[in-house]
Amino acid sequence: MNSTVDLEKFGKESKSEFPAHKKLKERLKKSKPKNLDATFHQLHEEAFQQIDCLDCANCCKTTSPIFIQTDIDRLAKVFRMKSSQFMEEYLYRDEDGDYVLKTAPCPFLGADNKCLVYEDRPKACREYPHTDRKNMLGILELSLKNTLVCPAVHKIFYEIGKEYRK
Known part of the structure; x- marks a missing residue:
């Protein structure tokens, strides 16, 4: 059962809840819960039963992935370009x-949110x-940033926060 994502509403909610999520990240870093990976993985499964990436695609609309050389070479081949041409046309160094x-x-x-x-x-x-992923503790900063981009990550942090507010 997927629910439609209202990206405008999500944007406002994620920004207003960001300070609480930041505090949660700090608490998790300090307490280093042993079951953090399992908790994230369980909530990941639950979130993606409710949220359809094709309905949202906010990550594709607002951010860029990091392209490693193998990504560049593979996509250049798809477009029948040299890697240098692909880089010149689509990429820059941040x-x-x-x-x-x-x-x-x-x-x-694509217009239908498909890649x-x-x-x-x-x-x-x-x-x-x-x-x-494994070692969620090590990527909490990245996950915190992703609460502003991905409704599923926002939902995961919200659910973990309920557990740690007790």
Whole structure:
């Protein structure tokens, strides 16, 4: 049962709840709960039973994945370009030195919110929103940032917060 995502409402809610989520991240970093990965993974499953990425696609509309060289080479091949041409047309180096998209929304996002290069998409897209990974404690800062982008991550933090407010 998927619910439709109201991105405007989500944007307001995620910004207003960000300070609470930031405090939660700090509490989790300090307390280092042993079951954090299992909790994230369970809530990840529950969130994605309710939220359909194709209904939302906010990540593709507002942010860029990091492109590693293998992503660049693979997509250049798909477009029958040299890697250097692909980089020149679609990417730039950000302040961290990572290759990211020049534009948002993603140029490979279709009008129906489907990825036009889905089978060949970057590793970062394949793994997004990273809430089912091991060592969630190590990527809490990234996950916190993603509460502003992904309704599922926002929901996960909200649910974990209920547990830690007790």
